Amino acid sequence: MTWDTIVVGAGIGGLVTATQLAAKGATVLVLEQYLIPGGSGGTFERPGYRFDVGASMIFGFGCQGTTNLLTRALAAVDMQLPTIPDPVQIHYHLPDGLNLKVHRQYEDFLQELIAQFPHEAKGIRQFYDACWRVFNCLNVMDLLSLEEPRYLARVFLQHPLACFGLLRYLPRNVGEIARRYIRDRRLLRFIDMECFCWSTVLAERTPMINAGMVFSDRHYGGVRYPQGGVGQIAQKLVEGLTHVGSSIRYKAKVRQILLEQGRAIGVQLTTGEKLYADRIVSNATRWDTFGKLLPDQTLPRSEVRWQQNYQQSPSFLSLHLGVNATVLPTTTECHHILLEDWQSMEQEQGTIFVSIPTLLDPTLAPPGKHIIHTFTPSWMSAWQGLSPTAYRAKKQRDADRLIQRLERLFPGLSAQITLQEVGTPRTHRRFLGRINGTYGPIPQRRLRGLLKMPFNRTSIKHLYCVGDSTFPGQGLNAVAFSGFACAHRIAADLRL
Numbered sequence: 001m002t003w004d005t006i007v008v009g010a011g012i013g014g015l016v017t018a019t020q021l022a023a024k025g026a027t028v029l030v031l032e033q034y035l036i037p038g039g040s041g042g043t044f045e046r047p048g049y050r051f052d053v054g055a056s057m058i059f060g061f062g063c064q065g066t067t068n069l070l071t072r073a074l075a076a077v078d079m080q081l082p083t084i085p086d087p088v089q090i091h092y093h094l095p096d097g098l099n100l101k102v103h104r105q106y107e108d109f110l111q112e113l114i115a116q117f118p119h120e121a122k123g124i125r126q127f128y129d130a131c132w133r134v135f136n137c138l139n140v141m142d143l144l145s146l147e148e149p150r151y152l153a154r155v156f157l158q159h160p161l162a163c164f165g166l167l168r169y170l171p172r173n174v175g176e177i178a179r180r181y182i183r184d185r186r187l188l189r190f191i192d193m194e195c196f197c198w199s200t201v202l203a204e205r206t207p208m209i210n211a212g213m214v215f216s217d218r219h220y221g222g223v224r225y226p227q228g229g230v231g232q233i234a235q236k237l238v239e240g241l242t243h244v245g246s247s248i249r250y251k252a253k254v255r256q257i258l259l260e261q262g263r264a265i266g267v268q269l270t271t272g273e274k275l276y277a278d279r280i281v282s283n284a285t286r287w288d289t290f291g292k293l294l295p296d297q298t299l300p301r302s303e304v305r306w307q308q309n310y311q312q313s314p315s316f317l318s319l320h321l322g323v324n325a326t327v328l329p330t331t332t333e334c335h336h337i338l339l340e341d342w343q344s345m346e347q348e349q350g351t352i353f354v355s356i357p358t359l360l361d362p363t364l365a366p367p368g369k370h371i372i373h374t375f376t377p378s379w380m381s382a383w384q385g386l387s388p389t390a391y392r393a394k395k396q397r398d399a400d401r402l403i404q405r406l407e408r409l410f411p412g413l414s415a416q417i418t419l420q421e422v423g424t425p426r427t428h429r430r431f432l433g434r435i436n437g438t439y440g441p442i443p444q445r446r447l448r449g450l451l452k453m454p455f456n457r458t459s460i461k462h463l464y465c466v467g468d469s470t471f472p473g474q475g476l477n478a479v480a481f482s483g484f485a486c487a488h489r490i491a492a493d494l495r496l
């Protein structure tokens, strides 16, 4: 059998591409190396507990506008998912006693920030209002493929002002806009952290388009947790995919993308089996796609340029903990960022991220218990070349240190842990198939906003990429955008 499209990988990017195409009538086969779908947006279980692999602060589940891409992706295959609104996006615990919450209500957040920086009241409003301008432009247009000229023409005709608004911000980074309105150095450090916690780079390198989405949607559609765990998004997409007649295979690791006269025609699995399709989509990172799945190719010039512009972000040291519920103070929020010293924000195991999804959905843990998922940036280089004993010892040592630091938020934590799983960059590489376990691409230097981020087509005919190494980057809602765009471009190519 030949499919219209084979998608390599069942991350959210791959699944949105597949469901969008299947909903348009294409026959699609998704090949996933692992046992379950979702990739970094998946779930794993331990007796009594259901943990999120990575993502747990979820945007894109709003009910209005056009930027609610997860809601829309599910609806396209007649699926929906109950979600639980989170009243606070993040509780920041930062150096110099900077302790504040990003409330769901925009004005509440502004008031809390202005109370810390009263002399910057005007600049704070001007900066976040600029983010809203970006968001409002995005939120009126269908978010599809910027590689499709007829779509671009239609959007320009329908929303000329929004398009000009976006064009203004497309080549800009957050740092430049923030410095236009804000002088206080500590406040600028806070804006750096507001960016770093999802882009893993400082404001100077974070594209304004992405910031417009994150800094506004948290007050618009809001952050919402999918009932039953983040993995439900992927499960529902798979259910929808199969309902419309397409299919997915697990434990199907693609070793190679097959080419004929420079055109992608199929894939070969590690078992040797060959499968063919008109179009091939890779949901692996671009480094893995061109470095591993197309190993004998000379790296195309466009990919060389991309690699010159973007480097791999760090991976993470991740702890998935089951804890006694009594250890959490009663007012604890779901998501936290902890940093003790501004200088360590970008360093190995500097910033600490914490999510406690059981505060929103208690069914993820046994009664009287909570889940704490905590992670901190870590590079593969810190974990390579170790003997198995040294690797295990480092895992334990680094995990203990992380827990010790968390005692500041949750006093007595180390004595209340009932279950502990430690993941390192090696774990992320192994289970997610991502080079060095990377979280995704980050600019090598200050680039002009999102202008250099590649779209879905590649220089190899009939081969497309989707996911966080394509426009507009990391995050579940962002890779859903990439999936919509990829499917749109392929549908146009296949005349669906």
Ligand SMILES: Cc1cc2nc3c(=O)[nH]c(=O)nc-3n(C[C@H](O)[C@H](O)[C@H](O)COP(=O)(O)OP(=O)(O)OC[C@H]3O[C@@H](n4cnc5c(N)ncnc54)[C@H](O)[C@@H]3O)c2cc1C
Pocket: 008, 009, 010, 011, 012, 013, 014, 031, 032, 033, 034, 037, 038, 039, 040, 041, 053, 054, 055, 056, 057, 058, 059, 252, 253, 254, 255, 283, 284, 288, 316, 318, 375, 431, 432, 433, 434, 439, 440, 466, 467, 468, 469, 473, 474, 475, 476, 477, 479
């Ligand atoms: C610790 C952590 C926390 C995060 N927190 C958040 C958050 O709170 N909110 C948010 O929005 N985002 C968050 N993210 C980012 C978000 O999870 C990712 O940006 C997004 O899930 C990436 O999706 P993707 O489709 O690009 O790829 P992936 O999720 O990497 O999926 C790719 C899939 O392809 C499969 N695959 C790869 N190679 C092959 C092959 N050769 N053959 C077959 N299958 C293959 C993999 O197994 C995987 O399932 C977080 C990420 C991490 C790691």
